[in-house]
Every structure is written in structure tokens, then in C-alpha cells.
Amino acid sequence: MAGGTQYLFAVGRVKAKEEEIIDAGMWQRLIDAEPDEALRLLKDHGYGESGEETSAEAMIASEMTKTAKFIAEISPEPAFTDLFLFPIDGYNLKLMLKGIVMRKDVTPHLREGGAIAIQRLQRAVESDAFDGLPKAFARAIKTLETETDARVISTVVDQAVYDAILDVLSEKKHDNALLKRYFKASIDHTNILSVIRAGALGYDEKAVSRLLIDGGDMDKAKLLSAVSDGEDHGALALAGVAAEDGVKKALARYAERPNIGMLEQALDRASLSIISSARGDVFGIAPILYFRLMKEREGKMLRMLFAAKRGNVPITAAELGVKEA
């Protein structure tokens, strides 16, 4: 365990950086601006690593890299902050496995910055060399050797990501109630989205049960029973069994006005609120993770904003989720 003073120093650095997070006023200016003007506004705000990025995507990717480097530099307990890198490994693993199925070279699309080096992951996929790989990832690769269904690949890899995370948190020296709560809620939120999407696509319970991830707090049987209720009623049924208020409200809102993008955002916010509730603890990991998650969310919102601008689709602050930012 890192000492309180190590956290204080790191939290001091993070708090000084929190000013850089885009505020509501800046979001409105970005929404109102033309694409080029919005890029210039971001550059003036100090967004991006070099200041020489020419596209929104390059700028967002560079800012994410900068944030990841900053977190890695200040983290008093990298074991905790590295947990948030496993989803990048999961993304890479999914791409590699789907690339094999589709016989396509996915190397240019792989993302750096995960907890596992890309080359190590490639070795594991291509030649079953599992040394240094989390057990959950090795298990998933073995399981998926002959799998061709993209949805099953995604689910098994997502399961591996969460298993790897929960394996770390189950070690006595890395026991952290806040992180366990956060990741279990994230599993529940992923399952809720799977059930809602499956409901919209008309899947039956058996098909959906293959897409659900183990390890969350929500009862799987209750999740599955919502499938047969259809998209809107299913959302209401899920709202009845969800434990968190934010999730209940998001599902009730979805039942009234189905918008999967807004539901995803609301669930993201519900996850973030778990970390946010502990960010007053300046001797703990929460303020550091809060900054990281806020930056990730900011990146997602910027991608949505620029996608809307490219498609000439008007987008409001509420649709971006700015009000609750």
C-alpha cells in the first residue's frame, strides 16, 4: 500500500490539472463553432500533446496518450490505475481475433497504451505463448480458438477483461472496495446495454444469456427475464431491479424516449459517480481515477461532437451529456 503522503502529492498534481477539463461554457462554444474553429478552440485550450495535430481524432488520441502518461507518472499505486488499461487490451484482443476470422490484417488499428504489450498479445493469439499474460486473457484466447461469432468473441473478451481486473482486486494487497464497486457496476451496466440491444434486435433469452458477463451484482435471471418484456418494457423491468438511482432514472428515461447513445452516456455517468463520491478522500486513489475518467469521457464527448459536425447533424449540450459533466 502506498502511503498517504504519496497520494497527497499525486492528488495535488491532479487537482492543478483539473482546471484543464473542458467546462460547460467551453462546451457551448465548441458546439456553436464551425469544425475548424472548434479545432482551434481546443488547441488554444491546450488540448493535444504537441499542439501540431491537424484533425480532431489525432488531437483526441494525443490528449488521451498525454493523460495516460501523466497518470502513469503520478500514480502511487500503478496496480490500481493500470486496471483501467485492461479495456484497451480487450479492444486489441477482440480486433486480433476478429481479424483472424475475417482474414484481415488489423495491426494498423491496434491501440498502444494497454497494460499488455501489443506484441505479447499477438504472440499469445498466434502461437499460444501465454507467458506474462493475465490468466483470464489466456483462458479467453484458448476458449475462442475456433469461435467465429463476433458477438461471442466480444463477450468472452469483455469477460476476460473484467475477470483480469477482479483477479487483481481479489489479491489481499490490492483489496479496494471502491474499485470493486466501480467495476461490478460497470459489469452490470454492460449487461444492461446487452439486454436492451438484444431486446431491440428481437433476440431470445438463450441468445442473450451467451452475451451476459459474470461478476456483476445484478441477478442474471432478472436481467434475462427483461429480454422477453421487449425493448421499452424491458428497460422498465431493468429499472425495477437496478440498485443505483442514476441507473433506474436512465432506464426509465430510455423507456420513455429510446436513445441507446444517451442511455450509454447515462450509465457512464452512473459509473463515474461511484468514483466521484469518493474524490474528497485526498489520501486515496479516487481523485486520480476521477480525473482519468473525466478525461476519457471528455474524449468520447469530443468524438461525438466532431462526428456530428462532420455529418452536419445538429447536436445539443444535453445530447452530449454536458449538463451533468
Add this chain to the structure above:
Amino acid sequence: MNTGIVLALVGAALSAILGGIGSAYGVQAAGVAAAGVCSEKPDLFGKVLVLQALPGTQGIYGFLIAVLILVQTGVISGSPADLTVMQGLSYLIAGLPIAFVGCGSGIYQGKTAAASILMTAKDPDSSAKGITMTALVETYAILALLASILILFGIR
């Protein structure tokens, strides 16, 4: 040197030691937070320095009481008074309020100062609010100092 004077010396030592420990912890905690902030925003040094210094007073109060005990008992002048056990015990008791309250309030003031430094990092204009919040913890150290002084000057 009799038992009375030894007890008085214990009182002086406790007030200096515990007050000092409280302040050292408080200044350290605030200093670590200030260092973190200054590594990102060096221009805030002046504002955070004031906040870091605030938990340092408990150590001064403890030292003050220690000196007063040593002066009153004649130890500082090299000719210790011939104290009874009860008089010595009274000096020991006089040192206790600032010793314990100084230690506790120094630690808690340090935590408040650290939080205020972090608040200043996010919003530099809020440093005055942070100073006020941190200074309020000082009240109890001052009351303990007064209690120690009143007991000290009440000893016959």
C-alpha cells in the same frame, strides 16, 4: 534535583514534543500537497506557502509553554527551584493542554490545509477561503495555549 522538578520537566518536554509532532505532521501533509500543486502550477507557490505554514503554530505554542515552565522553575537560569511533588505535578498538568490539543489540532489543521491547497489548485481565487477554513482549526490550539498559561500562572 527532586521529584517535583522532574515532573515539571516532563510537563515542559511533553508540551514541546507533542506540539512539535502535531505541527511537523501538519506542515508535512500540507507541504506534500503544495509540492504536488507547484509541480504543475509553480505560480501558486506564494498562495500555497501561507496555507502550508499555518499548522506550524502548534509547535511554537508548545515550545512557548515549555520555556515558561523552565523559566518559572528556574531551570533555564541554572538554579532549579525546590519544588514539592504537588507543585511539580501542577507544572506537568499545565503542559498537558497544549501538548495534546497541539498535537491533535496540528495534524487536523494540516489535513485541512492540504485540502485547501488542493482547492486553491483548482481555483486560485479561493485561497482566502482556504486560509479562513484552515485558521478555524487554530482556535482550539489557542484555547489550549490559554488553558496551559492560566494553569501555569495559577501555580503557587
